[in-house]
Amino acid sequence: MRVSVRMLALGCAVTAPMGLVAACGSRGGSAPDPNPSSAATYTAAACPSPNVAGVPQLDLGPGFSCGTLTEPEDRSRPDGRRIDLAVTRLAATSPSPRPDPLDVQATRSCRDRTAGGSYDPGAYDTTANAADVADLRVALGVDEWNVYGVSYGTDLALTLLRDHPDSIRSVVLASVVPTQSNIIEGFWPGAAEGYRALFDACAAQPACAAAYPGLQDEFTGTVNRLAASRLTVGLSGRRVVLDGYTFTNLVIQQSLAPGNCAGLPALIHSTATGDGVPAATALLGTVTPPGLIGYGGGR
Numbered sequence: 001m002r003v004s005v006r007m008l009a010l011g012c013a014v015t016a017p018m019g020l021v022a023a024c025g026s027r028g029g030s031a032p033d034p035n036p037s038s039a040a041t042y043t044a045a046a047c048p049s050p051n052v053a054g055v056p057q058l059d060l061g062p063g064f065s066c067g068t069l070t071e072p073e074d075r076s077r078p079d080g081r082r083i084d085l086a087v088t089r090l091a092a093t094s095p096s097p098r099p100d101p102l103d104v105q106a107t108r109s110c111r112d113r114t115a116g117g118s119y120d121p122g123a124y125d126t127t128a129n130a131a132d133v134a135d136l137r138v139a140l141g142v143d144e145w146n147v148y149g150v151s152y153g154t155d156l157a158l159t160l161l162r163d164h165p166d167s168i169r170s171v172v173l174a175s176v177v178p179t180q181s182n183i184i185e186g187f188w189p190g191a192a193e194g195y196r197a198l199f200d201a202c203a204a205q206p207a208c209a210a211a212y213p214g215l216q217d218e219f220t221g222t223v224n225r226l227a228a229s230r231l232t233v234g235l236s237g238r239r240v241v242l243d244g245y246t247f248t249n250l251v252i253q254q255s256l257a258p259g260n261c262a263g264l265p266a267l268i269h270s271t272a273t274g275d276g277v278p279a280a281t282a283l284l285g286t287v288t289p290p291g292l293i294g295y296g297g298g299r
Contacts, residue, residue, distance in 0.1 A: 039078050040071035042139035047088065053241060063091045069136050074123040081120075085132055126159050126179075134164040148172045155179055191252050195219070198255065202265050212265040222272040223248055231271075233280035240280035247271060250279060253286050 047066035051059050060066070069085040072078050133156070137145060146169050149157030154173040161171055162179075177183050199216040202208040212218070227244030234240075242250075251268070254260040260282075270278045 040069060040135035040139050043068050065089045069139055071135050074120055126156055129156055130160040130163050133160055137167055144169045146170045150174045152177055152183060194252060194255050198264055208265055212269050215265055215268060218272045219268050231276045233276040235280045240283060242276050242279055250283050254282055
């Protein structure tokens with residue numbers, strides 16, 4: 001999806017699915033604006049190509065159209081800075097789509113992109129994000145829609161339901177994040193525990209320890225090297241780019257499935273020695289299959 005100033009990637013549908021990038025993060029202390037901003041405007045624009053460099057499966061097909069939602073950064077100052085939120089729309093596959101669209105949500109952080117840009121961090125939170133979604137609905141001329149949230153998207157969906165309920169026909173929540181929780185605070189501690197468990201488990205098993213001595217140092221060195229210089233892998237006619245963040249996140253993603261854990265030391269070692277094929281193959285396996293909106297861990 002296209003990434004703009006605000007922080008959350010989410011998809012919607014107006015008789016069809018669509019996507020936009022909006023705000024993410026913990027909710028601020030300001031009172032929510034009960035009404036969408038009348039200053040918001042929507043303008044059609046060309047879709048990005050490629051959508052995500054190195055991951056051709058995420059390129060937008062001919063059924064997509066894109067645009068930009070432009071509105072005030074801070075709704076209490078309508079004459080202040082204006083920001084652009086990228087929107088992606090996908091045409092309905094049904095020959096007779098229902099009149100009420102579907103709004104689908106997921107997350108992506110872009111704090112580093114805004115930290116040095118003289119933006120107001122106080123204007124970027126879940127409450128503002130929900131107002132962004134409400135603004136988009138008005139700008140597109142949609143009277144009512146259905147909301148589908150996954151993971152952090154459930155927090156956003158609940159906030160949207162609380163602050164802007166009149167336009168919502170139904171809500172579906174998968175892998176619920178309660179509105180009182182801040183999942184961002186647990187991301188790094190959780191990842192650090194996972195890495196430590198992997199390194200300790202390998203060191204405790206004679207065969208693994210003999211095959212991959214110093215696995216932790218090898219992993220750290222590889223991450224630092226990839227952060228400084230990306231590794232590009234050609235795989236079955238595809239170009240896969242590995243950087244430090246992509247590699248560290250890949251190890252986390254692979255560890256979520258118990259059957260993948262045993263192969264992680266070998267994957268780390270291969271990447272450390274310059275062979276990026278195993279990591280690139282695993283990375284392509286994490287790409288959401290066509291037709292799947294998103295994964296969720298809740299039951």
